[in-house]
Amino acid sequence: MSVKEIAKNDFTRFVGTLIRTEKVFGVQAKGDRFDFAPLESAQDLRLDYDVTLQPPKKYFLPPAEVLLTYQVGGPYQSQLDGQEFILLGVHPYDMVAINQMDELFQQDNYDTHYMTRRHNATIIACDVAKPSDHVFASSMGTAVVKKGYDILLTDIGDSFVAEAATPKGEQLLAKAKGAAADAQALKKREDIWARNKKSLNKHELKCDPAYLPKVLAKAYKHPVWEEKAKTCFSCGSCNQVCPTCYCFNVQDDVNWDLKTGQRLREWDGCLLDGFTKVAPAHEFRKARADRFRHRLYRKATYVPQKLGGQIACVGCGRCVGACLPDIANPVNIYNRLIDDLGIG
Ligand code: SF4
Ligand code: SF4
Known part of the structure; x- marks a missing residue:
């Protein structure tokens, strides 16, 4: 799978293209806080956020939903919205949570509503650029994530390292302008992973x-x-x-x-x-x-x-x-x- 280095202005253009052709939800400022919301402009995207008010689980398990409608004597009608979408800016700890939910919603009783939304999603995760006041992902082993996403972004300064992890991610990443990430860019990413494994730790758990x-x-x-x-x-x-x-x-x-x-x-x-x-x-x-x-x-x-x-x-x-x-x-x-x- 490709690992690209994408200059920040090219990345903004890439996001603009996605918004014009796909349904995109991304992290945006809400006053001095942040949250996932429908993304209408690439300029509104904030990948430098600390933590979102709500986790992205709401896109797979909405706070309230109609599962089906029914009438006496007739068949029921499933009310499942099957629209594909892109979720942009999921932090590693939230990606780990989604990975856990994916397992749970397939165990014993396959949850069609959750799993359909999950299959319809393309997740673009991003490494944490700024720790929040209460994060302790380093203590929980979730500061860095290696699976679940389609693309992983890491902000290395003037550019992003973007790694595709699935065929869906590869296809999407092909639309972004950028060259294969070189050794220097990959080293910067390794350094960020090493830093985050230690620094996302505002509360330290005393045991493994x-x-x-x-x-x-x-x-x-x-x-x-x-x-x-x-x-x-x-x-x-x-x-x-x-x-x-x-x-x-x-x-x-x-x-x-x-x-x-x-x-x-x-x-x-x-x-x-x-x-x-x-x-x-x-x-x-x-x-x-x-x-x-x-x-x-x-x-x-x-x-x-x-x-x-x-x-x-x-x-x-x-x-x-x-x-x-x-x-x-x-x-x-x-x-x-x-x-x-x-x-x-
Ligand atoms: S632990 Fe705190 S947030 Fe949770 S129910 Fe009690 S008061 Fe509310
Ligand atoms: S810190 Fe742990 S328990 Fe608290 S909201 Fe996050 S995942 Fe849930």
């Missing part, structure tokens, strides 16, 4: 993430859950901004004619009161401390059991910034447990 399930195996009755939960608002913000949270609720919405309706899927969150409510009005994780603990166990025990040990926290740091009482930081909690319980 692989040990976290062992720590948690001893922590179920630890007082930290009650202590932290005392100030938790159950707002669910930590779930909503997380690139690896994928819980959803499905419900049928019957129209007033009582003959037609739609099946809706919406994001849910394990911190929300009511998340575990089942008929007849029983809630099996009613205590706030139990819900608080569940989130941390899900990241470092329950999901890893499904993913061959991969920890389902990629260190984006979004939950740290989103939590008003400042209790959501996984590193603070895991480090406290490591201090109290050890790692073995």
Whole structure:
């Protein structure tokens, strides 16, 4: 596959061409923050961003969607939008999260809606140029990514190194003006990878993430859950901004004619009161401390059991910034447990 060096003004022209011919979502400034949004001008693209408000998972698992519509006595109609699109500017930690979701949404029950959107996407990832205030991807081994994307961009100063990783990426990259990256450009990229592996670490985990399930195996009755939960608002913000949270609720919405309706899927969150409510009005994780603990166990025990040990926290740091009482930081909690319980 090609590895090109593309001058920045040629890259802007390339993005302009993409916008004219494809549906493109890219990272843009929203005041002094950043987010993914439909890209209408190449000048609006900000690959120097620190972190986006929302992770790119919304393009594969929308916050709310109609899965199907139905009518009494008739067949149902699937409501799947099959449009192809380009996602431009995905950071490595978010790419790792998407790779995890790809595995989860194919396990046991193949999720046609998620997987169709995933197949319709061309992902142009980019290495982090500016660390955010709370990122800890270096601690989680997600500062650099080697798979999942179609093209990987690295800003090396006046130009980008762009590497195609799939036939789709190769085809797209052929449209960009640029020469094969030389040894000097590749060395600059290696240096950036080496730097990011260390520097995206505003909160440092005290152990290799692989040990976290062992720590948690001893922590179920630890007082930290009650202590932290005392100030938790159950707002669910930590779930909503997380690139690896994928819980959803499905419900049928019957129209007033009582003959037609739609099946809706919406994001849910394990911190929300009511998340575990089942008929007849029983809630099996009613205590706030139990819900608080569940989130941390899900990241470092329950999901890893499904993913061959991969920890389902990629260190984006979004939950740290989103939590008003400042209790959501996984590193603070895991480090406290490591201090109290050890790692073995
Ligand atoms: S738990 Fe927090 S830091 Fe970890 S992936 Fe989710 S939002 Fe990011
Ligand atoms: S931990 Fe923080 S962000 Fe999460 S539900 Fe509680 S208050 Fe909200």
